[in-house]
Amino acid sequence: xxxxxxxxxxxxxRRLVYFPFLTHIRRMGPQLNIGWLSxxxxxxxxxxxPEFIERLDALTAYHFWPMRGFHVCEFCDTIVxxxxxxxxxxxxxxxxxxxxxxxxxxxxxxxxxxHEYRPPDEFIDAAMTGPAPFTPQYEKDLDDLSLAxxxxxxxxxxxxxx
Numbered sequence: 001x002x003x004x005x006x007x008x009x010x011x012x013x014r015r016l017v018y019f020p021f022l023t024h025i026r027r028m029g030p031q032l033n034i035g036w037l038s039x040x041x042x043x044x045x046x047x048x049x050p051e052f053i054e055r056l057d058a059l060t061a062y063h064f065w066p067m068r069g070f071h072v073c074e075f076c077d078t079i080v081x082x083x084x085x086x087x088x089x090x091x092x093x094x095x096x097x098x099x100x101x102x103x104x105x106x107x108x109x110x111x112x113x114x115h116e117y118r119p120p121d122e123f124i125d126a127a128m129t130g131p132a133p134f135t136p137q138y139e140k141d142l143d144d145l146s147l148a149x150x151x152x153x154x155x156x157x158x159x160x161x162x
Contacts, residue, residue, distance in 0.1 A: 001071040001089070001105060003038035006120055010103040031094075031101045034123045035108040037115075039074045046118040051128065053113060056093075057084065058133035060109045062142065063091035073110060080110045096141050097126035 004010075010031035037043050048056075060082070070090035073080050080088040088107045095102040102123050111117035131138035 001038070001074070001107070002036060003041055004033035004036040005041075006032075006034050006123075008033045010101075029100045031103045033104070034095075034102045034119055035104040035111060035117065037074070037111055037117060044118040045116045047116055048112050048118065048124075052124055053109075055127050055132070056109050056112060059093045059095060059127065060085050060088070060106050061133060062093060063106065064094050064103075064142070066091040071105070071107065073107060073114075075111075075115050080107060082109065085109070094142060094145060095123060095127045096130040096138070097122065101145060102126060 010033050061084075067090050070079070070087050072078055072089065082088050085106070088110055089105065091106045093104050093106050093108065095104070108117075108119070112119070131141055
């Protein structure tokens with residue numbers, strides 16, 4: 001998987017595919033990378049609260065920018081199959097913050113649960129205090145972001161609420 005430092009500007013899909021309508025993304029605020037880890041780069045480690053893991057699990061139900069292939073976890077050198085979400089590593093998640101969106105691979109759930117990756121506090125705060133997954137506000141925000149980035153492709157959860 002591609003490595004991007006936390007808080008760097010998101011450009012993964014823009015790098016892969018040219019979409020002229022991606023210029024409309026500016027109206028939604030910047031998208032910043034969180035959790036794009038690699039073996040070659042150390043990352044902060046600490047246990048996460050069960051509440052944060054539960055919220056991250058709910059966010060993982062939404063497969064944003066699903067891809068045709070998938071990435072293995074570089075740390076375990078294995079394909080990650082989650083009991084609720086199936087294969088991880090083939091889509092992304094989005095977390096709304098007041099002034100931006102955070103973009104993460106859906107392997108983030110695995111990184112936090114198994115490898116004790118500690119996302120930045122700003123990300124954790126946004127995940128815990130922003131619109132909760134499966135609520136009308138989260139889905140409206142995600143639809144707005146989808147319209148700005150995917151030309152009208154609405155994103156819905158693949159798995160039901162926990």
